[in-house]
Amino acid sequence: MTDAAADREVFLPVAAQPSVDALCEQAVRAEERGYDRAWLPETWGRDAVTVLTSIAHRTDEIGIGTSIAPIYSRSPALLGQTAATLQEVSGGRFRLGLGPSGPAVIENWHGVDYGNPLRCTRETVEIVKQVLSGEPVEYDGEYFDLSGFRLRCEPPSPPPAVDAAGMGPKAVELAGRFADGWHALMVTREGVRDRLADLERGADLADRDPDDVRTTLSLTCAALDDRERARESVRQHVAFYVGGMGTFYRDSLSRVGHEETANEIYDNWQDDDRAAALAAIDDDLLDSLAVAGTPAEARERFEKFATIDGVDAVSVSFPRDATREEIDATIETLAP
Template identity: 30%
Template sequence: MTVPLSGVPLADHAGIFTALDQAGFTDVWSAEVAGTDAFTPLALAAAWQPRLRLGTAITPVFTRGPGLLAMTAAALAEAAPGRFALGIGASSPVLVQDWNAVRYTEPFRRTRDMLRFLRAALRGETVDEVYDTFTVRRFRLERPPAVPPPILLAALRPRMLQLAAAEADGVILNWLAADDVPRVAAELGERRPGFEVAARIFVCPTEDATHARNLGRRLVTSYLTVPAYAEFHRWLGREPELGPMWRAWGAGDRKEAARAVPDALVDALVIHGSPEQCRAGVARYAKAGVDVPVLALLPTPELAAGGAAALATTIARLGMPAQVH
């Protein structure tokens, strides 16, 4: 499950982590956009629920310096030995440049360089290296983790997917349908032992299809107009489906862009229906080759009306096999 959950203060997440564990969820993964940072929710989970695995999906490679990112990852790996996975990625120009005042240049090389630096630093090595996009002089962690965390790489298209397959411990996918997984996985080639494929999957557990599709359209127009995601979906062959949306968005007509997103595409990218139907939809990703399906829970009318009790019930129903209910 992606944490923190919307509408629940961080201070109240102890009960959320317990409910996720009791419902059969094995992992909690954080994101880093404009809400919480990636590490604070996981630090709380490490202390409050010691059985959950922790992961970042993702930590941007531009917004922290190499040494700081290594220290932050090492601290969480020390707090939760053997239970933390570090997911890194290029992020986007909006997040990096517009919100963090850092130049977004050469994202592939920066990601590759940070991956190589972190691999060495988290092993406790002294790093004295001139990389293509930055230089590190004689950096060594004072507290290298006893169990270095696996490093997963966010990737969409072939070049980054192939880098993940060659040098990372896994890959993190986002904004794809279950039917897209084999196309993406083919770029990884034969997986090394222990290599993981994780994917964030948007889940809207409501039988109000109009609500789910309207919300899905807003998300699609927000995300799939970002150049990296637009190129990803062009590569997947979605120009016919998404072309009208891209053209309307480019013309500044946001309402027409949303109207242009087909229902079928929303249904493929945002799972909705009863919690049991959502669970079955997530299972399609696992069957297609995703090792770690990471749910991103979206707001629903039922959750808004039912409060904490509805959230607890939804978590239980999403986590437990459908036949239990």
């Protein structure tokens, strides 16, 4: 966490792409345009490990990483093995981003009890780091009791960093205490500043230098000649997450003074009144959460996020309904 200019990264599309090759092409384009890293989420499309392996073989310099791999869909030991392997195949360019996702995803899709996500995240981060050290894993936790596991291959040198996602104060504090970085997503500029204080508190509790914990902000962006299309696409994306993806995004908006709006979005979305849900997101709120507009507007607004003190990297993310052409145009416009 530093005051230097933020790195420019790219968050490959959450929405389904036509092929693994399309995702690889987007990562190659990002590398050619000077982006520092390509992040890939793991939701309900292609698994992140296979795609990132393909990207590693198609690129030479750009970093790669998971943002975010759910902690409940793989065991901590397997996550450690996976991180070690991706670090090997990428030639040291991998960074592991972890997070608990939400109960709607974990319980309904994976059939796993959500339990205490904070404790499970902490234990997973600690176990993964033990695995990556190459030493035998001995761990006695609330969720995991492990003994005797050890990588059968040489441990990666250097080991990949292990980051944690978080939206609430305690989750961000946890990242500051135990992880190498914090991933922030769909949070206002004011919200980023509030949560950075939580990150510093966590680092202090662990007697760590907060500057050693890397903050990565995922920022939904649409930079298009068609201004209205850009803004409506991002507005729909925000409404979907606040209204349809559990309570975390709604709670995050509420914490920074938008409780009434967050509830209005949620209630309308649950009532299947999509138009009213989108209408609840006024222009000021949209611009505090995301970048949407013409190329010139987008570049100017992006800089307001990239210059937040304490943010080390901003990753250009895309709305759910962005087309390949719109993704390419935004990558091009917001390149370093």
